[in-house]
Amino acid sequence: MTDTTPHDATPHDTTPDDHPRIDPATRVHLHDLAVRRDRDEWIVGRMATRTFVAMPAAGARAVELLGEGLTVSRTAQSLRAETGEEFDVTDFVRDLTALGFVARIGDRTLPDPAPPRASLPRLRPHHVRFALHPVFPVLVGALLTAAVVVLLRRPDLLPDYRDLLWSPHGSLVLLCGAAAGWTLLLAHELAHLVTARAVGVPGRIRLGTRLQFLVMQTDISGIELAPRRHRMTAYLSGIALNLSVASALLLVLAATDPGTTAHRLLAAGLLLALMPVPFQFMVFTRTDLYFVLQDLTGCRNLYGDGLAYARYAFRRLVRSPLAAAGDPSTRLPPHERRAVRLYSVVLVVGTAACLAFMAAVTLPVDIALLVRAARGLGPEHGLAGNADSLAVLVVLGGVNVLWVVTWWRNRRARRGGKP
Template structure:
């Protein structure tokens, strides 16, 4: 892949730069600035935002440095900034449109999903009435389950038919529909804020996931950020609540009641995955936001790697002592990263362990059984049932492998 020239090398102390339209918000002792169109964001100190505003007014870099220095923040002061290097960093982030009147070539912004949706068309998603409605539905369903124990979800609800293919067919179809609605909810809220948002496939350890890239939502208000993070969970809870309330109104002995009961459980089961915050789920982003962490996952992973290296490390003259990567973080963020690293390691080991002792043996058994039922001694229906199982397992694993390979290729490009 050819890398687009960011224009950083053109910048000198006499340069005047033109910035792209940038959004910003205060975040503790820093500012979050970025381009909503590309989703690129960065945290800068107070003098950084002041430098950006002065540059945006058309001052040269030398003039900006003078202005900052006149307030006791000279660029060679330890609390100040090197304005030339700062401007070059902004160019590397794609925040600069032109240097001394020369336009900087721009990489094409990633194409957004459902581009026909415009912010004004989905502004309703930001209404405070929606979370109140979801909470009322959830409360009503909870009260119904308390008053009628027969409505409470049970694993047997998934086994609504004696035909395994019918059970798998409903589970797969309903799960995919819910998954699309879940991700579409993230996209709609982000689009209402003005963030482009893109839906694609991704992987989390051994799991194939559909995910929505809402990079740029960090520039929105906290209420809008939380609405975007929790929108998918709200969809699952809404569907489960509506299904349970419907179940309370129909005959408990019919096929329709068994299917509705299965839908309740199918809607709720994905929420257990959301609790796995060590895999950057929706609740991970909620936690990261509340703890005011910039990148909880990467910082936690680096700290866990540091602990492992320190355990195996022996300090010598040729093998200097290791440096704790969390030391550069603020105290509250440092504590969050260290605690998160414990859950990150424990959760990862647990998931990979369960895959080794449960998932892989179960898939192997299903595959072996399905292959044996393709023989001549079985009926056509059994052939179709076996083919369905083979297609489901092999197709899912093939899609996981392709998605994983594409993700790695994109990171290395």
């Protein structure tokens, strides 16, 4: 699962006294900034800190002029001559400073916060540049096509839930399934990391939560500055890996004898590789396909803006005084406004359905399994019974505990402003 920082990134905590005075003759030295045009705006960001903002054309031009060494007054004069409008460069420099884009104002060097940690820091872009080669989508497509052809000829190879029960020993099925599932999940995230690193984006893999789901996610903030083909490659690489593994397993499965242990294991692996794919369509949980949708619609923060509009619609429905603040989507460009309003419906319906399913099915089943496992411990249940119970407690209980710890840690990090 991918994760990126919205373009309207939160500035670093600063106060006016933290920085030297800015007068018309002041020159500023900017950090290395990347710039990319996006429709009617420009994305400007600093890869080292993974901070990115959307600016109008005048803002991007001001960054260019300041970067060339022009003073504040000369920059304002140039912008006035080019656009015919006044531009407050002094305030603009203060905004850039708050974002951490300014290295020096006049003769004073500004403090620079430590960059966020990256996963596998020794993996350099030139090590994995091959991941962006155009031949890879062709290979994935060919492998997937071959698997579909085989499946059409032999529909009996299509797996179902019974294929996961490849052994009569429940504890063995549970432990092996958990190990294989987490291995595939890590490989999925490594695919995101590798493709993003090939573009020059550091990337960081970590645990996260999406509603009731414990997920592994890769922060690839900075991919916004890459060309669209590279962005789409980074977003879709995890799904491509799952489909490639599933296709390869299906082809091998077709060559094995039914009823053998190898056939049963391959069928279970095939199902485990395919299981995460439907989850990606739950775009209301900011899955990989959510970022594809956000990119294609040209929205800056589809989830955040959709959530804000949903709250406004609810307050208006219940006639809350808070609705007087107005519709937040009216501040968006027309193409974003339409996408945000449609997405807000998907967000509300999808979230409600997920939480209802958790309350009605997932939570009662988890509680029942955990209670049964706890009761199954003891000398009177024998070695096999204790092993099964212990496996359930370790795997299922461990996942639930890990969800709570991850949710609490990430919540504290967001409140503290930590990366």
